[in-house]
Amino acid sequence: MFNADPGISGRGESRCFWSPRARNPGNGVSPLTENKEHARRRFGFFLFVSGAAAFLVLSLLSLFHNPTSMMDFRTAYCSARCLLKNSDPYNQADVMRIYHAEGDERLTDTDTDRFVVTRNVYLPTEFIVTTPFALLPFYLAEALWVALTIGSFILASYLIWSVGANVAPELNGALICFLLVNAEQVVFYGNPAGLAVGLCVIAAWSLIHERFVSAGILCLAASLALKPHDTVFIWLYFLLAGGAHRRRALQTLAVIAALGAPVVFWVTHISPHWYEEMYASMLAFSVHGGINDPGPAAFVHHGTGVITDLQSVFSVFRDDPFFYNSATYLVCAPMIVVWVLATLRAKRTAAVAWLALAAIVPISMLPLYHRIYDAKIVMLVLPACTLLHHRNGRIGRVALWITTVGFILTGDLPWSTFVSGLIQLRVLTPAQPGPLVSAALAFPLPLALLVMGVFYLWVYVRHTLEPPQRAASSAESLYLRPHSQGSDTEVGREHSLRQLSFALEVSVFRKLILGAAFVCTFATVVTLLRFYVTDVRAGSVDAPVYAANGDMRPPANYREWIYLSTGIDMSYSPKAGMQDHSMFDNVFVNPAAYRSFLATGTWPDKTVMVLEARGAQTKGSINQRGRFQDTEIMGLEVHVKDAARFPAKWAFFDFDSPEKNGTLIPQSAPCYACHA
Numbered sequence: 300m301f302n303a304d305p306g307i308s309g310r311g312e313s314r315c316f317w318s319p320r321a322r323n324p325g326n327g328v329s330p331l332t333e334n335k336e337h338a339r340r341r342f343g344f345f346l347f348v349s350g351a352a353a354f355l356v357l358s359l360l361s362l363f364h365n366p367t368s369m370m371d372f373r374t375a376y377c378s379a380r381c382l383l384k385n386s387d388p389y390n391q392a393d394v395m396r397i398y399h400a401e402g403d404e405r406l407t408d409t410d411t412d413r414f415v416v417t418r419n420v421y422l423p424t425e426f427i428v429t430t431p432f433a434l435l436p437f438y439l440a441e442a443l444w445v446a447l448t449i450g451s452f453i454l455a456s457y458l459i460w461s462v463g464a465n466v467a468p469e470l471n472g473a474l475i476c477f478l479l480v481n482a483e484q485v486v487f488y489g490n491p492a493g494l495a496v497g498l499c500v501i502a503a504w505s506l507i508h509e510r511f512v513s514a515g516i517l518c519l520a521a522s523l524a525l526k527p528h529d530t531v532f533i534w535l536y537f538l539l540a541g542g543a544h545r546r547r548a549l550q551t552l553a554v555i556a557a558l559g560a561p562v563v564f565w566v567t568h569i570s571p572h573w574y575e576e577m578y579a580s581m582l583a584f585s586v587h588g589g590i591n592d593p594g595p596a597a598f599v600h601h602g603t604g605v606i607t608d609l610q611s612v613f614s615v616f617r618d619d620p621f622f623y624n625s626a627t628y629l630v631c632a633p634m635i636v637v638w639v640l641a642t643l644r645a646k647r648t649a650a651v652a653w654l655a656l657a658a659i660v661p662i663s664m665l666p667l668y669h670r671i672y673d674a675k676i677v678m679l680v681l682p683a684c685t686l687l688h689h690r691n692g693r694i695g696r697v698a699l700w701i702t703t704v705g706f707i708l709t710g711d712l713p714w715s716t717f718v719s720g721l722i723q724l725r726v727l728t729p730a731q732p733g734p735l736v737s738a739a740l741a742f743p744l745p746l747a748l749l750v751m752g753v754f755y756l757w758v759y760v761r762h763t764l765e766p767p768q769r770a771a772s773s774a775e776s777l778y779l780r781p782h783s784q785g786s787d788t789e790v791g792r793e794h795s796l797r798q799l800s801f802a803l804e805v806s807v808f809r810k811l812i813l814g815a816a817f818v819c820t821f822a823t824v825v826t827l828l829r830f831y832v833t834d835v836r837a838g839s840v841d842a843p844v845y846a847a848n849g850d851m852r853p854p855a856n857y858r859e860w861i862y863l864s865t866g867i868d869m870s871y872s873p874k875a876g877m878q879d880h881s882m883f884d885n886v887f888v889n890p891a892a893y894r895s896f897l898a899t900g901t902w903p904d905k906t907v908m909v910l911e912a913r914g915a916q917t918k919g920s921i922n923q924r925g926r927f928q929d930t931e932i933m934g935l936e937v938h939v940k941d942a943a944r945f946p947a948k949w950a951f952f953d954f955d956s957p958e959k960n961g962t963l964i965p966q967s968a969p970c971y972a973c974h975a
Contacts, residue, residue, distance in 0.1 A: 336465075343468025347460045350476030351453045358449060358486035365487070370415055372444055372489025373398070378419040379426055379433035385569055388426075389576035391417045401437060414899060415590070418580035423566040423573065424524040424559045425491060444494070448486050451497030452675075453479070458504040459678050462653070463685030470699075471685055474706055475678070481710030484604065484672045492673045495526040499533055500679060506537060506547050507652045516547060520554040529673050532663040536655050539642040544652075586895035587618075588903040591668060594618040595737040596904055603715045607669045607748060611741040615734065618842075630749075631666040634756055638662070641756075641763045650686060651762065657683035658759040661705065661752035665745060674709040674748070683755060694758065701751050708747045842889075842905045843939045850960035851937060851952040854889075857909045861893040862886075867915065867926070881915035883928045892940075904948075906940040932957055936964075 362368045377397045378388040386393040394417040398404055408416075432440040456479055460471045485493035499522040505515025522530040538548035566573050584591040591597075593610040595618060609630060613623035638659050645651050657680040664674050684702040688695035707713055721736065844852040854860075863886040888896075892906035914929035935954035942948045951968065952961035 340464055340468045343460065343464055343470075343472030346469070346472030346476040347457060347479075350472075350479035351456065353476075354453065354479035354482055355449060357480070357483040358445075361483050361487045362445065367412060368487055369441055369445075369489035370412060371491070372441060373416045374419060375421065375425065375429045375489075375491060376433055376437060376440055377401075377416060378421075379429040382426060382430065382566065382569065383433055387570040387573070387576070388566065389419050389570055389573045389580070391580075394419065410900070411590070414583075418583060420577060420580050420584065421491065421525075422527065422577075423563045424527070424555065426562050426566065427524045427555075427558045428491075428494075428521055430562075441489070444489060445486060448489075448493040448497065451494060451501065452482065452485055455497045455500035455504075456678060458501060459681050462504070462682040463689070466689045467685045470688065471681060474681055474684075474703065477706055477710065478675065478678055481712050482672075482675055484711050485675055488604070488672065490670075490672055491525040492529055492670075492675075495522040495529050496673070496676045498522040498525075499530040499676065503533055503656060503679060506544065507649050509543070512547065516551050516554060519547075519551045520558070523551070523555055524559065526673070528667045529663075529669070529676060532659045533656060533679070535639075536642060536652070536659065539639060540645070540647050540652065540655075542647050544647060582894060583897075583899070585668075586899075586903060587891050587905055589895060589899075593623065593668075593741075595741070603671070603711060603718055605671045605714055605740070605744050607664045607671065607674050607709075607744050608667060609665045609745050609749065610668075612745050615737045615741050627666055631662060634662050634752060635659075635666075637760060638756055641760045645759070645763045653679075653682040653686065654755065654759050654762065656680075658752065658755040661748040662756070664748050665752070671709060671711065671714065671744070674744070677705055677709055677748075677751070680705070680751065680755065683758075687758065697754065698758075701754050705747050705751045708744045843907050843937075843941055845944070846960050850962055851939065852960055853935070853954060853957050854907055854909055854937065857887050857889075857907075857911075860887040860909070861890050863888055863908075881926060882933060883913045883915055883926075885911045885913070885928075887911070902940055904940055904942050906938075908938040910936040910938070935961070937961055 377394050380401060381388045381390075381394050381397045384397070386397070388394065395413070398413070398416050405412075432444060435443065456475050460468075460475045463471045485496070498518040502515040502519035502522065505511050505518070519530070519534060523534055534548055534551060537544040537551075539545075570576065581591075583589065586592065587594065588596040591606075593606050593608060594614040609627040610623040613626045617623065638655075641658075642655055645655065660676055660679045664676075680702055684698045687698040718740075721740075843854075846852055865886070866884050868881050869884055887909045889905075889907045892903055895901075895903040896906075911932060912934035914931060914933055915926040916929050917926055935957055937952045937954065938949065939952065940949050944950075947966065950966075951964040953964055954961040
């Protein structure tokens, strides 16, 4: 495979973990060769500086020319400001008051903007970082946040470039330049991910190379406090790697505990039910058709902020949260298990550390909710890519191609151009897109991250299974060991014992990996078969289902849905409100639509309302006065919102009985004038 320098363990005169002098110990370097090396390095640095300048200019332009900029920072600022005033930072009404008074409310803000700003979905640990900003006026806090985000991201990019600058400065410079030019969303939204990603990359470089360790610990702690689901796997690597790395991970945890415990106590004192309120806000964002819904119904709301998780891929086949969440977890679980086992066994060198991070970073973007600005953390893959490309032929070329495609698909400009083109061509409309458009929007980024993760995980596991004697003798090995001292017999005996011990260790390790992979794969197949045996057209348990002739199938178990109201003698059809007989009507709505309505004030797509008519009885049991509902259903109507099927979005269906399909009521009927 590739050769990590035996004399460089992360601390040394070079910032990278391999160098020309390490590759050619004791050999002189001609002045001409040295000049060429310096020229290549200067050109690579020029590419980095060009990318950093473009990143700075594009980020500032996006802030000044778009009224919706810094939306996520306003959420963090208003919530922290609310906490400072001893108000509930997770209560929408309390945050709204701060937003009106101090949160830079703009005349162009829409209801969706206000909805986003006033719903806090971050853990209380975020206040470790955001509370100091809330002590400042909004405009000053906003400027400081932007400066820290830009500065940390540029510094992180430079450190990643410097890791391999001695062997491939142009390659590193070109990829980092492309990443920076396509990273303005990191700043534009003001999302904590922008700051968290930069700090996490800085921390990884610091801890791997054992330089500025205290600063690295603080950076990693801050990134975990802001966006734990972005950076937890980087922290987990240091915990599993053992030795000094594990000490750094535990010190980071201690810092978070020391700073976070008082903050959590403070939040709990002011808002005892903060977790329930935070969870309700998360559900409000994730309802069917909501802003964070990974399904096709919300693709038009994602815009250029593409969702990276695998749920968006599986939702194209079946838009059911239980299905796409289960399928995603069952795909990602075996890869994470294999990575953990490999990390427990791997040697602790700088080269191995970068390869381990290259394997887990793309995978970490797949099982949980992330957007394209979170995926900028893939810059941590670049050192391993440079190393593989420099040391290997075919594997190195594959690594370069996979990494390049990953960088392109996590870039802002390619997605902006693609989505804008779909909108201009009227292919992407507010209605739910068709299967081909859904696949074009959902598949590229998650699948690119999946391929990247699988590839680097395969390389990583392959290195951990490499025998020590091969590593000591091969120029393509990952680590080197000094030759044993002593007689030939003693050396041969020691070599045989090491070989036998290693063979047994590898055998057990391979069985663990194969066993975990088999269990997870079997569970995945069973789950997928379970869902594909059912009628996929239903989409979800309470979504509208239609027959081939356009009639609507009766909603199943609608009386278990959310009950809205009951009326008596209200006439909505010829079957109800007969003059010689009183009638009750009951209204039910599907639960997913009801939760979305509570969160947004608007009935979402796929809303199904059922109007059930029952006769009114006066005599029965011990009743002496008043009316009660009969057990017989006299009529059934359904009001459904389905933008992909009906031009006016809403439609009515009339059912002769709960067991028969309902027919569409013509658009000319009077009910459309009031209700549609």
